[in-house]
Amino acid sequence: MSVNLSAPVAADLLAINGVRIGITEAGVRKANRKDVTVFLLDEGASVAGVFTQNRFCAAPVQVSREHLLAGKGIRAMVINTGNANAGTGAAGLAHARATCDALAKELGLTAEQILPFSTGVIMEELPVDRIVAALPKAIAAAQSDSWAMAAEGIMTTDTLPKAFSRSVTIGGKTVSVTGISKGAGMIRPNMATMLGFMATDAAIAPELLQPLVKELADGSFNRVTIDGDTSTNDSFVLMATHQAGNAQISTLSSAEGQQLKAALLDVAQKLAQAIVRDGEGATKFITMKVEGGKTEEECRLVAYAIAHSPLVKTAFFASDPNLGRILAAVGYAGIADLDQTRIDLYLDEVHVAVNGGRNPEYKEEDGQRVMKQQEITVRVLLGRGEAAQTVWTCDFSHEYVTINADYRS
Amino acid sequence: MSVNLSAPVAADLLAINGVRIGITEAGVRKANRKDVTVFLLDEGASVAGVFTQNRFCAAPVQVSREHLLAGKGIRAMVINTGNANAGTGAAGLAHARATCDALAKELGLTAEQILPFSTGVIMEELPVDRIVAALPKAIAAAQSDSWAMAAEGIMTTDTLPKAFSRSVTIGGKTVSVTGISKGAGMIRPNMATMLGFMATDAAIAPELLQPLVKELADGSFNRVTIDGDTSTNDSFVLMATHQAGNAQISTLSSAEGQQLKAALLDVAQKLAQAIVRDGEGATKFITMKVEGGKTEEECRLVAYAIAHSPLVKTAFFASDPNLGRILAAVGYAGIADLDQTRIDLYLDEVHVAVNGGRNPEYKEEDGQRVMKQQEITVRVLLGRGEAAQTVWTCDFSHEYVTINADYRS
Numbered sequence: 001m002s003v004n005l006s007a008p009v010a011a012d013l014l015a016i017n018g019v020r021i022g023i024t025e026a027g028v029r030k031a032n033r034k035d036v037t038v039f040l041l042d043e044g045a046s047v048a049g050v051f052t053q054n055r056f057c058a059a060p061v062q063v064s065r066e067h068l069l070a071g072k073g074i075r076a077m078v079i080n081t082g083n084a085n086a087g088t089g090a091a092g093l094a095h096a097r098a099t100c101d102a103l104a105k106e107l108g109l110t111a112e113q114i115l116p117f118s119t120g121v122i123m124e125e126l127p128v129d130r131i132v133a134a135l136p137k138a139i140a141a142a143q144s145d146s147w148a149m150a151a152e153g154i155m156t157t158d159t160l161p162k163a164f165s166r167s168v169t170i171g172g173k174t175v176s177v178t179g180i181s182k183g184a185g186m187i188r189p190n191m192a193t194m195l196g197f198m199a200t201d202a203a204i205a206p207e208l209l210q211p212l213v214k215e216l217a218d219g220s221f222n223r224v225t226i227d228g229d230t231s232t233n234d235s236f237v238l239m240a241t242h243q244a245g246n247a248q249i250s251t252l253s254s255a256e257g258q259q260l261k262a263a264l265l266d267v268a269q270k271l272a273q274a275i276v277r278d279g280e281g282a283t284k285f286i287t288m289k290v291e292g293g294k295t296e297e298e299c300r301l302v303a304y305a306i307a308h309s310p311l312v313k314t315a316f317f318a319s320d321p322n323l324g325r326i327l328a329a330v331g332y333a334g335i336a337d338l339d340q341t342r343i344d345l346y347l348d349e350v351h352v353a354v355n356g357g358r359n360p361e362y363k364e365e366d367g368q369r370v371m372k373q374q375e376i377t378v379r380v381l382l383g384r385g386e387a388a389q390t391v392w393t394c395d396f397s398h399e400y401v402t403i404n405a406d407y408r409s
Numbered sequence: 410m411s412v413n414l415s416a417p418v419a420a421d422l423l424a425i426n427g428v429r430i431g432i433t434e435a436g437v438r439k440a441n442r443k444d445v446t447v448f449l450l451d452e453g454a455s456v457a458g459v460f461t462q463n464r465f466c467a468a469p470v471q472v473s474r475e476h477l478l479a480g481k482g483i484r485a486m487v488i489n490t491g492n493a494n495a496g497t498g499a500a501g502l503a504h505a506r507a508t509c510d511a512l513a514k515e516l517g518l519t520a521e522q523i524l525p526f527s528t529g530v531i532m533e534e535l536p537v538d539r540i541v542a543a544l545p546k547a548i549a550a551a552q553s554d555s556w557a558m559a560a561e562g563i564m565t566t567d568t569l570p571k572a573f574s575r576s577v578t579i580g581g582k583t584v585s586v587t588g589i590s591k592g593a594g595m596i597r598p599n600m601a602t603m604l605g606f607m608a609t610d611a612a613i614a615p616e617l618l619q620p621l622v623k624e625l626a627d628g629s630f631n632r633v634t635i636d637g638d639t640s641t642n643d644s645f646v647l648m649a650t651h652q653a654g655n656a657q658i659s660t661l662s663s664a665e666g667q668q669l670k671a672a673l674l675d676v677a678q679k680l681a682q683a684i685v686r687d688g689e690g691a692t693k694f695i696t697m698k699v700e701g702g703k704t705e706e707e708c709r710l711v712a713y714a715i716a717h718s719p720l721v722k723t724a725f726f727a728s729d730p731n732l733g734r735i736l737a738a739v740g741y742a743g744i745a746d747l748d749q750t751r752i753d754l755y756l757d758e759v760h761v762a763v764n765g766g767r768n769p770e771y772k773e774e775d776g777q778r779v780m781k782q783q784e785i786t787v788r789v790l791l792g793r794g795e796a797a798q799t800v801w802t803c804d805f806s807h808e809y810v811t812i813n814a815d816y817r818s
Contacts, residue, residue: 055747056740056765087736089750089766122733123767186720186737227719229734230741310636310719310805311595311813318814324531325638327496328595331465332639338464341498356465357498358532396719401807404720405727 003285003374003394005277008163010148014176016199018042018241022142023153026134028127029082029120036131037153038103038138039077039197045241047074048209049115050217052234058086059096059126060116061233067100070112077237078103078138079117079195080131081156081182086232087123095128102132106139119156119182119195119233151180154195157403158184162274168263170256173246175202177263181221181271185280185404186229196221196271199239202260204249206240212252212261213238220268224392225307226279227400238264276392281399284316285375288391292382298335299389302380305333313396316376321367323352330380342383348376412694412783412803414686417572419557423585425608427451427650431551432562435543437536438491438529445540446562447512447547448486448606454650456483457618458524459626461643467495468505468535469525470642476509479521486646487512487547488526488604489540490565490591495641496532504537511541515548528565528591528604528642560589563604566812567593571683577672579665582655584611586672590630590680594689594813595638605630605680608648611669613658615649621661621670622647629677633801635688636809637717647673685801690808693725694784697800701791707744708798711789714742722805725785730776732761739789751792757785 019041026036041047049068051061067074078099085092100114118126151161165178179198198216217236242248249256277285288307293299306312309329315322326345331338345353347370352362370376428450435445450456458477460470476483487508494501509523527535560570574587588607607625626645651657658665686694697716702708715721718738724731735754740747754762756779761771779785 054737054740055744056736056749056752084733087733087762087766089764091766121731122737123762124733125767186734229718229720229737232733232737232740309638310809311638314810314813317810320814322530324493324496324533324641325595327465328463328531328638328641331463331641335464340465343465353496353532355498357496357500358534396810398807398810400719401723401726401805401810404723405729 002159002278003282005160005274007160008148008151010145012165013147013163014165014167014178015144016176016178016241017144017201017243018045019199019239020142020144021146021150022138022140023146023149024134024138024141026080026130028080028130034153035081036134036138037079037150038135038142040139040142041075041239042241043075045239046206046209047237047239048213049235049237050213052231054230054232056087056232058084058118058233059088059092060085060118061235062093063096063100064115064117064235067112067115072110072112074115075109075113076103076107077115077117078135079154081154082120083118083124083126084120084122084233085118085126088125092126095126098128099131103135106135115237117195117235119154122232147178147180154180154182156182157280158182158278160278162271162278164267164270166263166267168259170202170246170259173244175200175244175246175260175263177267179267179271181275183275184278185226186231196236198264198267199241200260200264201241201244202249203242203244203246204240204260208249208252209238209240212264216264216268219265220272223390224272224276225304226276226394273392276394279394280403281397282394283397284395286316286393286395287377288393289377289379289388290382291379291388292384293387294385296387296389299387300391301335302330302333302382303389303391305329306378307391307393310396316371316395317397319368319371321347321364321371323347323367326378327353344381344383346379347371411568411687412691414569414683416569417557417560419554421574422556422572423574423576423587424553425585425587425650426553426610426652427454428608428648429551429553430555430559431547431549432555432558433543433547433550435489435539437489437539443562444490445543445547446488446559447544447551449548449551450484450648451650452484454648455615455618456646456648457622458644458646459622461640463639463641465496465641467493467527467642468497468501469494469527470644471502472505472509473524473526473644476521476524481519481521483524484518484522485512485516486524486526487544488563490529490563492527492529492533492535493531493642494527494535497534501535504535507537508540512544515544524646526604526644528563531641556587556589563589563591565591566689567591567687569687571680571687573676573679575672575676577668579611579655579668582653584609584653584655584669584672586676588676588680590684592684593687594635595640605645607673607676608650609669609673610650610653611658612651612653612655613649613669617658617661618647618649621673625673625677628674629681632799633681633685634713634716635685635803682801685803688803689812690806691803692806693804695725695802695804696786697802698786698788698797699791700788700797701793702796703794705796705798708796709800710744711739711742711791712798712800714738715787716800716802719805725780725804726806728777728780730756730773730780732756732776735787736762753790753792755788756780
């Protein structure tokens with residue numbers, strides 16, 4: 001099941017000069033499955049990343065943070081599925097380091113030039129030997145047009161691979177952006193999603209990459225939720241190879257900086273929304289807009305309270321306009337001085353509640369009509385100020401329970 | 410479905426001198442259903458209550474708060490099911506007041522001596538005329554031995570009525586405590602449960618009742634969660650009729666105060682746990698103990714993060730010891746300086762994780778054995794200090810989705 005999402009067409013995805021990707025089968029958890037992916041970057045590329053805020057963060061997240069801080073210039077990444085290498089203590093850290101050591105040796109680099117990523121089951125030992133053994137095959141397979149295959153190679157409970165591209169003309173030169181993401185459950189990113197990788201060939205001052213990746217995550221992956229569970233392994237990485245031939249972008253506020261940012265944000269939002277569209281058991285894609293708040297933070301609180309409520313999510317699944325559940329979630333979101341008599345609620349263009357009560361002109365059949373759609377916008381007006389925020393989520397179905405009751409078996 | 414819970418036997422419930430209860434059918438939402446209950450209290454009784462912290466609190470909650478503050482001496486309560494009278498704006502408030510006016514007139518009291526309670530669907534108009542019309546019949550039916558029937562009369566999606574009694578000897582006199590509760594979904598009380606009513610015949614200084622009801626709620630209803638949704642209508646009321654003949658208890662810290670409190674807390678915890686045992690779709694009853702925290706508040710944060718995780722709850726449903734999901738929830742609970750290398754995890758007596766990693770001596774079959782039980786204790790050791798907290802919850806099953814996708818139909 002997925003909501004208005006289809007697999008990417010390989011030919012639609014733009015190669016990024018300076019990025020090659022190799023995918024192989026290592027048998028991490030199951031045989032005959034693409035489960036190890038390597039990214040190889042040309043010398044001179046810049047890389048920045050944001051990672052999960054979960055205090056139980058996985059070993060590869062800890063190592064990736066260290067290696068980015070070391071500042072030796074990242075030249076390769078290795079991603080395995082089937083095992084998250086989280087909740088694995090000191091042994092897990094050693095395994096993540098061993099993977100980097102092995103890849104560095106194959107490529108003639110130092111370990112600090114490698115970023116490791118893992119996704120899959122938590123609290124089981126990483127089969128590091130099988131991963132290391134598969135690296136030469138992955139390197140040998142590396143091509144610049146393998147983005148579609150990479151999107152498949154990083155899937156876990158995803159039903160579809162997720163990849164998007166777009167190009168933009170900056171200073172007369174064509175700049176390309178391509179990204180992939182994965183994730184379908186344990187999704188309430190807090191800095192980044194399960195896994196997201198984006199690359200551009202734009203020339204851009206390397207020191208701009210870290211603030212840029214943070215801003216992109218806040219505008220995309222940090223606005224989605226499926227089940228409210230923040231993963232131990234969330235990572236979102238932005239690569240720039242600087243090979244497009246445009247004059248180097250030196251500030252994000254310049255016209256060129258804004259053009260590049262808009263193109264990147266477009267791809268990042270599509271990748272983030274694709275995770276929701278492919279949410280475990282999702283049958284609907286729901287946009288939660290909260291407006292009229294005093295601060296963006298309180299709007300986000302309200303949007304997430306609605307988006308996490310199992311009662312709201314099951315009502316969407318049933319196409320049942322049981323909309324009082326939305327008001328209840330607004331009420332417990334945590335705004336201490338909220339005045340319920342100022343709240344309005346819309347379902348698409350249907351005005352459901354006015355001043356905290358049912359709109360006398362609201363008809364059940366209008367709510368019912370919108371609830372039956374596959375894409376629904378919920379708009380809450382708080383009547384407190386000018387701030388607004390948007391969050392994307394999905395409904396909560398029998399299929400979610402089935403998937404998560406059976407995941408390991 | 411419910412977990413180790415059976416309907417109360419009417420003969421086991423102790424009548425409380427000074428409390429009579431009448432139940433009738435008003436046809437609030439459906440015909441042929443006991444949906445209106447009145448409590449009648451002798452002159453001189455004391456009443457205190459705690460209510461939902463949801464800012465979208467229902468009209469009857471607003472009116473009950475007002476009437477308790479007025480201090481005229483509460484002499485009656487009226488409870489309807491089938492309609493929550495929440496999200497109903499000014500009309501809803503008028504309906505709650507009209508219900509009190511009508512009951513006061515029947516009983517020769519003033520409206521401020523009445524507390525109204527409603528539970529059921531949100532954002533639909535209260536059929537106040539049908540409720541008012543049913544009041545004389547409820548009053549005529551009032552008896553002191555109707556607690557079991559009252560427990561039935563306040564049910565909504567509950568599969569079983571919930572009522573408990575106990576007696577305690579205080580200063581040579583037998584003091585009785587009886588209580589009822591209802592609730593099965595939209596349960597994450599924040600001050601009190603959906604609806605809980607307890608009465609004792611103990612003589613106790615009336616000014617002690619309010620701190621006592623707060624303390625009881627914190628030790629019982631505020632420690633349970635089913636789906637994390639805080640209702641608009643949560644209310645928990647404690648009545649004391651002072652007719653047991655014991656010397657008046659004038660401090661809670663006295664030996665007699667402690668005896669009474671222990672008896673009340675015992676009944677309050679059984680009522681709160683009964684709500685979890687009857688949680689929508691529940692197949693397991695889970696005790697979340699978090700120990701070794703710096704503060705009780707951070708222990709509660711962790712316990713609730715685990716208890717609300719749909720991934721943890723579906724793993725319990727499946728009896729799948731996918732215990733990394735518990736560690737992930739500990740990690741995102743919100744303790745900023747949590748050190749994952751100090752965390753231990755137990756499932757009953759099975760030591761699953763040690764210092765943040767899998768216990769080398771942990772065997773999957775031991776975890777599996779505990780996960781298959783109907784009652785499970787999860788114990789998390791934070792290794793930060795001496796504070797501890799306990800929260801009770803249930804698992805998350807297909808049945809929960811079915812119930813909440815179909816609730817209104």
